[in-house]
Amino acid sequence: MILTQCAVCATELGLSLGKKCGRCSTRYCGAACQVQHWKEGGHDNLCKKIKKAGGAEQYNANKKYTEAVVAAAEACAEDTKGQTCYICTQALHWKTKEGLVRMCSCRGTAGFAHVSCLAEQAKILFAEGEENNLDDKALNERWARWYKCGLCEQDYHGVVAGALGWACWRTYVARPETDWAHGLAMTQLGNGLHDAANHEDALSVRETQLSMRRRLGVPEQNMLVTQGNLARTLRALGRLEEAMRMRQDVYFGYVKLCGEEHGETIRAALNLGVALHGLDRLKEAKALLRKTIPVARRILGANNSITLTMKMNYAQEIYQDDCATIDDLREAVTTLEETERIARRVLGGAHPLTVDMEKCLRKSRAVLRAREAQSPGDLCEALGAI
Structure with a gap:
């Protein structure tokens, strides 16, 4: 998860409370915990290492990414036997020694890859777009490689999506909060954690992002995206009433902002229908879907x-x-x-x-x-x- 707690006592700090280590930016609720961590928690041995990695948030992202890549390769091991990466053409990555993954819709021998190869490809594509000052539409298309297969054009799912979420976050975590890629990377991390069924960690990311975006005063559509993502995770955690109320707010927000035939409004209608179904409000869900399916078929x-x-x-x-x-x-x-x-x-x-x-x-x-x-x-x- 994103580091929003004291490294010693786990007190919730949000994005701005507490204090940080002056060298590596590890976060604490106060001086007492910082001293304790240095004397008893091993921070005296880790501090220089964390600073060298780019600070506490970067160090944590790198560590979580490595763990997620191992988990993804293990989950795909049976499916990837005897195959090679379609990007680097190797079975075992030459540098990281990681195994292959495939959790998209590719058939036959296509679609096998290393998470690090997929991440490097997405990073390069987006960087080229920024360097060439491409418009938002073109940048969004390139950003999609962080979560969508470049061959079958279907979304990754499961632990592969989780590993790519951490890959994305570690790539852009050092950028300022106001940077476009930083916000997108936080969204990608939350989505990846959700897809990998790490819902408690996903909740922490979602709530942190919502708080940050409220503080920054981002456009209404960005707020609706963040609220929709949070509702998705609340539902996965069984907090159905909260999720449904938030889904209603998001759906009617999109109707007002974009109209009923916009792609995001259609997606919000689907999500609201799922939330209503979870509360056994079947007639309401059925009526909403009956109205929206013809629109979805025509638009999407x-x-x-x-x-x-x-x-x-x-x-x-x-x-x-x-x-x-x-x-x-x-x-x-x-x-x-x-x-x-x-x-x-x-x-x-x-x-x-x-x-x-x-x-x-x-x-x-x-x-x-x-x-x-x-x-x-x-x-x-x-x-x-x-």
Whole structure:
């Protein structure tokens, strides 16, 4: 996580409270903890090393990155046997000795890489864009390489996304808070931690970024992005009411700022629907998705992951509704069959969204079979399994 706590007693300091070591910038709540850390915590031996690395925040980012790369390579080890990096063409990285990863939608022998190669490629692309004074649209396209595969153009997920989040943060952590890349890197770190299921650490990053952006007075759309990311992590931690209220604020904020046919408004509608579903407010979620799916299909395309997720969630609202008719249930099954085929073709069978669709399809078919058999017992059993 970002260093917002005292290194000794873990008192929360935010981004501005407490004091720092004059040499390496390690943070403390006060002089007593700083002295204790020097005398008893081993800081006397680490201080010069941390300073040499660029300070406490940089040192922490480097350390976490190394740990995340090892975890990602181990998680992908079975899938990457006998393969080579499509960037450096080596199986074992010549310098870091790290193994390969692949958590995107590439097929066959494509898409295998080292996290450090992916990070270096993204760093160079973005640096070239800055040097050539490219506009925001072009810079954003280059920035996408921090989280999106350059071959299949699908997002990384799981521990690979987590490792790239740390790679991104360690690259730009030394930039000023007001620098565009610093803010994007903090967002990328939070997203990576979330995708790697490190939700408590992700929460710390999200809350720190929200506080920082409020203090800096960033544009409203940036605030909505940050609030949406925080709501995502709150939901993952089971804080559903908080997440839903924040999702409502974000959705209506985008409607007011961008209109109902903007890509970010569509994404916010999907997220609000998920939050409503989590609180069993199925009718509200279904109505919102029914209204937004045609817009998503027109603006984003039928193969877009947001459109596919919306259709999957809409089908869920149908087959989990006790009042759904047989025709409704058949619609849910047909919708899931169609979206599962598209997801398998576009994202691959191992992608989390494809896996979720397969589960939903099995459940929807079970509910439909029970209803068609007109067996209340079978129907209750099918619904209970959901």
